[in-house]
Amino acid sequence: MTSEDGRLVVVFNGEIYNYPQLRTELESDGVHFCTTSDTEALLHLYARHGAEMVHRLRGMFAFAIWDQLQRRLFLARDPYGIKPLYTANDGWTFRFASQVKALVAGGNLSRDLEPAGVVGFHLFGSVPEPFTLYRDIRSLPAGHTQWVDAAGPREPKPFSNLAEVLAKGAANPVLAAEIPERVRDGVLDSVRAHLLADVEVGVFLSAGVDSGALLGCMRDAGYREIRAITLAFEEFNGTSEDEAPLADQVCKRYGARHVVRHLSQQEFVEDLPAILEAMDQPSIDGVNTWFVSKAAREAGLKVVISGLGGDELLGGYPSFTDVPRWRRRFGGLAGVPGLGFFARALIARVAPAFSHARPKALGLLEYSGTWAGAYLLRRGLFLPHELPEVMDPEIAREGMHRLRPLRCLGASLKPDPGSDVARVCVLESVHYMRNQLLRDADWAGMAHSLEIRVPLVDFTLLSALASSIPAIAKGAGKAALAAAPTTPLPNEVVTRAKSGFSVPTGAWIKSVVGDASSSIGQKPESKGIVSRRWSQAVLNGAALAKRPLEVHAS
Amino acid sequence: MRSSPAMLALVTDAYGGRGGIAQYNRDFFGALAKGGLPSVTVLPRQAPDFPMPPETIEQLPARAGRVAYSVAALRTALFQTVDVVFCGHLFMAPLAALIARLKGAKLIIQAHGIEAWSQPSRIQRTATERANLVLCVSRHTRAAVLSWAAIAPDRVLVVPNTVREVFTPADGSAQRAALGVEGKCVLLTVGRMDSRERYKGHDRVIAAILDLVAKGHDICYLVVGQGDDRARLEALAQDAGVSERVRFLGALGLQSLIEIYRAADLFAMPSTGEGFGVTFLEAMASGTPTIGLDVAGAKDALADGELGTVASEAELSAAISRTLDQPKPDPVDLATAVHARFGQKQFANNALNVLGRLTETA
Numbered sequence: 058m059t060s061e062d063g064r065l066v067v068v069f070n071g072e073i074y075n076y077p078q079l080r081t082e083l084e085s086d087g088v089h090f091c092t093t094s095d096t097e098a099l100l101h102l103y104a105r106h107g108a109e110m111v112h113r114l115r116g117m118f119a120f121a122i123w124d125q126l127q128r129r130l131f132l133a134r135d136p137y138g139i140k141p142l143y144t145a146n147d148g149w150t151f152r153f154a155s156q157v158k159a160l161v162a163g164g165n166l167s168r169d170l171e172p173a174g175v176v177g178f179h180l181f182g183s184v185p186e187p188f189t190l191y192r193d194i195r196s197l198p199a200g201h202t203q204w205v206d207a208a209g210p211r212e213p214k215p216f217s218n219l220a221e222v223l224a225k226g227a228a229n230p231v232l233a234a235e236i237p238e239r240v241r242d243g244v245l246d247s248v249r250a251h252l253l254a255d256v257e258v259g260v261f262l263s264a265g266v267d268s269g270a271l272l273g274c275m276r277d278a279g280y281r282e283i284r285a286i287t288l289a290f291e292e293f294n295g296t297s298e299d300e301a302p303l304a305d306q307v308c309k310r311y312g313a314r315h316v317v318r319h320l321s322q323q324e325f326v327e328d329l330p331a332i333l334e335a336m337d338q339p340s341i342d343g344v345n346t347w348f349v350s351k352a353a354r355e356a357g358l359k360v361v362i363s364g365l366g367g368d369e370l371l372g373g374y375p376s377f378t379d380v381p382r383w384r385r386r387f388g389g390l391a392g393v394p395g396l397g398f399f400a401r402a403l404i405a406r407v408a409p410a411f412s413h414a415r416p417k418a419l420g421l422l423e424y425s426g427t428w429a430g431a432y433l434l435r436r437g438l439f440l441p442h443e444l445p446e447v448m449d450p451e452i453a454r455e456g457m458h459r460l461r462p463l464r465c466l467g468a469s470l471k472p473d474p475g476s477d478v479a480r481v482c483v484l485e486s487v488h489y490m491r492n493q494l495l496r497d498a499d500w501a502g503m504a505h506s507l508e509i510r511v512p513l514v515d516f517t518l519l520s521a522l523a524s525s526i527p528a529i530a531k532g533a534g535k536a537a538l539a540a541a542p543t544t545p546l547p548n549e550v551v552t553r554a555k556s557g558f559s560v561p562t563g564a565w566i567k568s569v570v571g572d573a574s575s576s577i578g579q580k581p582e583s584k585g586i587v588s589r590r591w592s593q594a595v596l597n598g599a600a601l602a603k604r605p606l607e608v609h610a611s
Numbered sequence: 612m613r614s615s616p617a618m619l620a621l622v623t624d625a626y627g628g629r630g631g632i633a634q635y636n637r638d639f640f641g642a643l644a645k646g647g648l649p650s651v652t653v654l655p656r657q658a659p660d661f662p663m664p665p666e667t668i669e670q671l672p673a674r675a676g677r678v679a680y681s682v683a684a685l686r687t688a689l690f691q692t693v694d695v696v697f698c699g700h701l702f703m704a705p706l707a708a709l710i711a712r713l714k715g716a717k718l719i720i721q722a723h724g725i726e727a728w729s730q731p732s733r734i735q736r737t738a739t740e741r742a743n744l745v746l747c748v749s750r751h752t753r754a755a756v757l758s759w760a761a762i763a764p765d766r767v768l769v770v771p772n773t774v775r776e777v778f779t780p781a782d783g784s785a786q787r788a789a790l791g792v793e794g795k796c797v798l799l800t801v802g803r804m805d806s807r808e809r810y811k812g813h814d815r816v817i818a819a820i821l822d823l824v825a826k827g828h829d830i831c832y833l834v835v836g837q838g839d840d841r842a843r844l845e846a847l848a849q850d851a852g853v854s855e856r857v858r859f860l861g862a863l864g865l866q867s868l869i870e871i872y873r874a875a876d877l878f879a880m881p882s883t884g885e886g887f888g889v890t891f892l893e894a895m896a897s898g899t900p901t902i903g904l905d906v907a908g909a910k911d912a913l914a915d916g917e918l919g920t921v922a923s924e925a926e927l928s929a930a931i932s933r934t935l936d937q938p939k940p941d942p943v944d945l946a947t948a949v950h951a952r953f954g955q956k957q958f959a960n961n962a963l964n965v966l967g968r969l970t971e972t973a
Contacts, residue, residue, distance in 0.1 A: 148753040148769030149911075167754065173761075192757060195764060208964035211971065212765045459761040 060100045061091055064126050067103075069096045070155045071118035071140045072510070074250040079113065103131065108202055111216050115250060115517050117510075119197075121153055129206035136217035136516045138186070138199025138491045141337075141499055144210070145194045151205050153197075156337045156500075157189050166193040174338075176456025179447060182341035182438045182592060183493040187213075188460065190338055199491055217516065220474050220483045226523025227475025233528045240371070240537040243521040247512040248274040251362060258510070259284045259358040260313070261349050264303035266535045267364030267373075269550050271512060273542025275362065276311045283313040284356060288349045291321045292561045306547055318352030325565045335504035339595045341438065341588050343497030344562050347504065354505040365494055366513035369485040370522065371534025372478050376485060378531060380431045381477040387425040397423025401442065429466035432484045438592055447593070476527030490514070566591045617650040617692045618643070619716075621684055621707050622699030624655045626670045627662030631772070631889050632723055635748070636699055638773050638955070639721075642962035644668050652691065654684055681706055688714055695719065695969060698742075701726050701735050708738035717743045717969050722752050724886020724908060730759040743969060746770045748887040749908030770965060771911055772889040773958035774949060777865065780898025780942035783873035790858075790874065795831040796823075796935055799875035799899070801868070801890045802882070804838030810884030812904070813844050819928035820853040826932045830856050835871060837862045872897035873942075877934055878919075880909070881927050888912040891919055895949040898942025902927075902934055918949060 059066050073079070076095035079102065084090065088101050095116075102110035103122050108131060117139035122131045132153060134142045145152045145160050154160045161168065171192040177185040186196040197203055201213040231239065248271055252258055260275060262268045262285035275283055285308050293299040301317045308315040325344075332347050353361050368374045390396060401419045420440050424430030434440070441462070444453035469487040474480050495514070502509040512518070529537075539546040567590075625636035640651050644667045653670040655662075664670045671687065674680040684706055688696075693714040698707030699721050711718035720742040727747070730736065739745060739760045745767045747753035753769050756762075787793050802811040816832055823830050834844070834857065841859060848857040863871060872878065878894035878901040891901045891912035901919035903909035904927070913919035922930035951957070 146764055148747065148750040148767070169758065193754070207960075208968055209768050210765050211968075212763055 058092075058094070058096045058100065060104065061089075064124065065100050065103060066123040066125070067096060067099050067120055069099060069118065069120040070142075071116060071120070071135065072253075072508070073098060073114055073116040073118060074253055075113075075115040076253065107131075108133075108204075108216075111202060115515070119155060127206075129204060132197055132203045132205070133216075134197050134199055134201060136200040136219070137486065137495065137514050139495050139499070139511060139514060141496060142197040143189065143194055144197055144203070146210050147193065148209075151210050157191065157194055158337055160194050161191065166191070169193065170452070171459075172452045172456035173459035174456075175448060175452055176444060177460050177462070178339055178596065179439045179444055179592065180433065180437055180441065180460075180462055181488065181492065182436075182588065183496060184338045184340075185460065185462075185465065185488065185492050199487075219486055219519065220470055221472055222516075222520055222523050223474035223476075223479040223483060223526060224472045226520075226525070227479060227527050229524045230527050231524045233530065233533065236525045236528060236533065237537040237540055239522060239525045240534070241541040243518045244270065244512065244538065244541045245274050245277055246521070247515045247518040248362070249278045250515070250517075251510045251512040252278055252280055254360050256359050257282070257284070259286060259353055259356070259361040261285075261353070261361055261363045261509075262287050262304045262307065262313075262315070263364070264300035264307070264550060264553060265364065265367075266539045266546060266550060267367030267513060268362075269304075269307045269364075269546045270367075270538045270541050271362050271364050272307060272311050272313055273544060273546060274512075276313075277543050281312075283311070284358065285313045285315050286349055286353045286356060286358070286361065287315065287317050288345065288352060289317050289319050290561045291319055303547075303550060303553060307550060310544060310547060311542070316352065316356050318349070318355070320348050322561070322565050322568070324348075325562065326569065329569065331504075332501075333595065335500055336595070337500045338496065339592070340493060340497050341592045341595060342493055343501050344566075345560060346497050346501035346509075350502045350505040350507045350509070354507050358507065360508045360510060363498065363509050363511050364513060365498060365509075365511045366486075366490060367535070367538060369482060369490045370513050370519065370526075371538055372482070372526075372529045372531065373535055374481075374485060376432070376435045377478060377481045380428070380435050380481050380484070383421060383425040383431045383434065384428065387421045388427075388431075390422055397421075397426075427463065427467060428470055428480050428484065429463045432466055432481070432488070433462060436489055438588055478529050479523075479526050482526055486514075566594075569594070615647070615649045616694035618648055618652070618695040618697055619684075619688060619691065619693045619710065620651060620653045620697040620699060621703045621710075622653060622655050622697075623702075624657050624659075624673075625653050625662075625699075626655075626664040626668075627658030627660040627673075628655065629659060632699065634775075634889070635721075635723070635772055638958055639697075639770075639962055640668055641665060642955075642959035643966060646959060646963040646966065648695075648966060650692075652687060654680070654687060656680055684710060697721065698738075701731055701739070704731075704738035704742075705734045708741050711741070719743065719965070719969065720745045722747045722756050724748065724752060725884055727752050727886075728755040728907075736760060742766070744768060744965060746965060748772055749885075749911040751907045751910070752886055768965065768968070769911075770958075770961045771953055772887045772892065773955055774889065774892035774896045774953050776950075776955060778869060778872065778893045778896035778946075780896075780946045781873055783870065783875070786870040786874035790833075792831045792833075792874070794829065796828040797874060797876045798830060798832045798879045798931070799835065799871065799877070799894070800833075800880050801835040801872075801878070801893070802880060803836050804834075804840040804844060806838070806840040806843065808884060809840060810882050812879075812881035812883070813840075814847060815881040815924070815927055816879050816931075817844065817848050817851055817853065817857060819931060820856055821851065822928045823932055823935075824853075824856075828932065828935050832857045833871065833875065834859045835861070835863055835868065868893075869897055872899055875899050876939070877902060877931065879903075879931060881922070881924065882909060883907060883924075885909045885912070892949055892953050895919060896946050898946050900934060900940055900945065902931055912953075914952060918945070918952070 073095040079098045083101050111133050118135045119140035119142035141155050143157050145166050169192045171188050174184045174188040174190040187198050200217040201215050203213040204211045260272050287304040289301040305315050400422050420434050424434045474483050498509045539551045622636050624633040651668045655673045658673040662670050674683045688710045693716045695717045696707045696711040697719045698704050740762050747769050753767050820830050848854040872894050878899050881904045883906045885908045887908040894901050903913050905921045913921050920934050
């Protein structure tokens with residue numbers, strides 16, 4: 058879109074949820090709108106506030122504004138990184154796109170691998186920003202802006218920082234008793250904002266707390282005629298693992314129309330090539346999102362609400378317990394320089410079977426000395442010392458040098474968020490959720506022309522809950538969320554959610570990658586092994602370059 | 612950084628130096644001095660000719676030995692204000708990084724060509740990763756630096772070589788008559804003939820001559836430059852049966868060089884090792900079309916085919932033939948386009964942009 062005077066041109070991917078307020082403000086300042094699109098608001102905001110405009114936006118966004126007068130380009134990406142933005146600079150030409158694939162397809166870029174991207178994928182199961190799998194392509198980090206002019210692209214500058222918001226919150230903590238009300242107000246406000254649309258908005262519904270509570274809040278926000286999409290697996294029909302009956306109960310409670318989409322192993326196998334094709338960067342996840350998006354699309358929906366982010370925001374993951382516990386138990390010993398390394402080397406020597414079967418147990422002494430290390434241990438697919446076994450040792454060494462995973466994890470905790478819950482919240486939000494969950498939601502949704510909206514991934518909501526998060530005890534966050542709708546979620550949902558659900562896609566993946574894959578991990582009983590094999594299959598699959606990537610030692 | 616920063620430049624050569632790197636350094640310091648860098652102190656390794664730096668630039672006596680050079684650099688840094696350290700060669704990067712650290716100064720590292728194409732020593736790499744800015748003469752050199760250095764890509768800039776204003780187009784027929792090549796199809800290469808390098812592509816041109824003659828081009832190949840590989844190339848021409856079509860003219864002074872550029876029909880340098888290839892610019896600024904390979908920095912000098920012809924090695928001969936068959940571009944138009952893109956004014960802008968970027972970086 059071009060501004061009325063022709064000076065500014067914008068390309069925009071995303072959604073600005075506070076558009077009505079922004080428009081009212083701008084119009085009362087005498088601004089004339091030519092369209093009814095939120096894209097136009099970006100042009101007016103830029104013209105008035107320049108780079109500072111980003112602080113006024115609520116939503117998911119990646120955009121670029123070309124200023125014809127000043128001959129410079131302004132790029133920005135939302136604080137959580139819901140929308141992707143990739144750049145490539147060869148020293149003469151600056152290119153940007155919302156997909157790595159698009160930049161590759163545009164040509165004139167080398168396909169040389171970025172060792173940091175390869176190593177990052179093996180450590181985390183997704184490629185950590187700002188790296189991609191290609192050396193010539195980078196991601197504009199979430200919550201950053203970037204200027205480009207004749208003197209070249211400037212280094213991206215941060216405009217928001219999750220750790221800082223939580224650190225401020227920790228300075229004025231609230232009482233635990235106040236949490237439910239704050240969660241209710243914050244979530245309802247966010248859901249309301251996320252319902253802004255000129256088409257029907259559906260919801261992804263599992264039998265968990267997050268999506269159920271969002272459905273309840275949609276109802277509270279005055280939304281009627283809601284369609285809820287649930288994925289059901291044929292294997293689980295009639296078993297306690299089947300989420301559909303419980304989800305159905307939730308639908309009945311809130312008067313939503315329930316669409317249950319059954320998925321079979323056969324369909325999974327059939328879709329696998331398309332999934333790998335749609336994947337913009339390798340990821341060991343995203344398969345479930347692919348199918349539930351497919352179901353929503355089949356139901357004719359173009360926009361859905363998803364409960365993604367609830368676990369990160371409200372302490373839902375086991376990591377909220379594990380990471381602080383490991384820090385307490387092993388952190389002291391791990392602080393002794395070299396001890397962990399020597400212990401690992403020793404055990405690998407005297408008990409090689411143990412060290413192969415439980416690589417992470419060995420890492421406890423080595424990594425739990427810092428928050429970053431303990432988190433890497435919790436989320437890690439492979440640990441750094443295992444990398445030379447699964448790839449060319451030179452790429453592993455180079456990748457570690459370029460990625461510096463511990464320093465990069467540690468940097469996200471500056472300033473210190475001030476409490477255990479907040480620290481894990483930041484680590485999960487800034488790494489796992491950003492590089493894996495949100496990216497998967499983007500490609501899996503986009504492949505079905507579906508816009509996935511995530512009210513629990515909202516900077517305004519985070520700011521509202523910043524002073525509550527430190528006080529969230531185990532389970533309390535989810536309980537507060539379950540109680541957020543005027544009519545709370547059925548008790549069964551809260552109780553059932555605690556024991557967790559399983560999906561058969563893990564087993565299906567196993568049947569696909571099987572034993573044929575490679576010799577990674579010697580003991581298949583270990584839970585992470587399938588993921589490890591899958592990661593190799595994804596990387597070697599048709600996913601990216603349409604040619605095998607030469608990262609593995611032959 | 613202070614508003615009028617002082618720069619210490621550690622270079623192989625600048626004023627009183629002879630090669631392309633010396634020229635680049637002079638162009639760069641000159642542009643900075645004109646554009647607001649009040650104090651530039653240059654410490655060269657060598658200065659074979661009498662150095663005549665402009666007024667605001669001080670060049671210290673050359674120190675050839677590594678130890679003597681390092682001592683001189685550290686002593687200079689100790690007694691002077693240094694806000695910016697410019698390192699003109701990767702080889703000196705560790706020393707430059709050390710001085711930058713001691714003085715709390717910003718560090719610029721300049722990468723030209725082949726020295727930066729493969730991973731350097733560990734300390735040179737670490738020094739490069741500490742740089743505030745790395746300047747590369749071409750996209751190829753930049754990509755190479757990024758392949759071995761863990762440095763933010765936005766800190767690695769391309770600042771292409773420039774061409775001096777003395778290279779202008781004019782009628783070359785007098786020179787052609789003097790050389791006795793009237794009516795011939797004159798190919799020209801200007802470059803060093805170094806037996807350790809052998810990448811300039813003289814071999815490839817010599818190998819193409821018979822084929823070009825068969826296609827009806829009455830070729831005369833002029834080779835300008837000196838070096839210890841000349842005898843081998845002469846023998847090569849002999850063996851190929853084209854020695855009467857190849858003429859080695861040796862090294863030429865500036866004025867003769869300009870006239871030779873003007874006299875040629877096509878400047879051909881199918882080199883595989885150019886950091887940039889400033890002689891392409893000199894030829895085109897003299898109004899002569901050029902051809903090079905799609906390898907390394909030459910693509911930049913030829914502007915991806917917009918200014919000169921970019922050929923693959925396999926079809927070099929056919930591409931030369933095609934270019935000779937085409938009507939010659941208007942020399943004045945070609946020279947104007949080259950100066951517009953790579954002229955002194957553009958170079959000065961680039962140099963000042965670098966200074967601006969340096970002030971911004973943390």
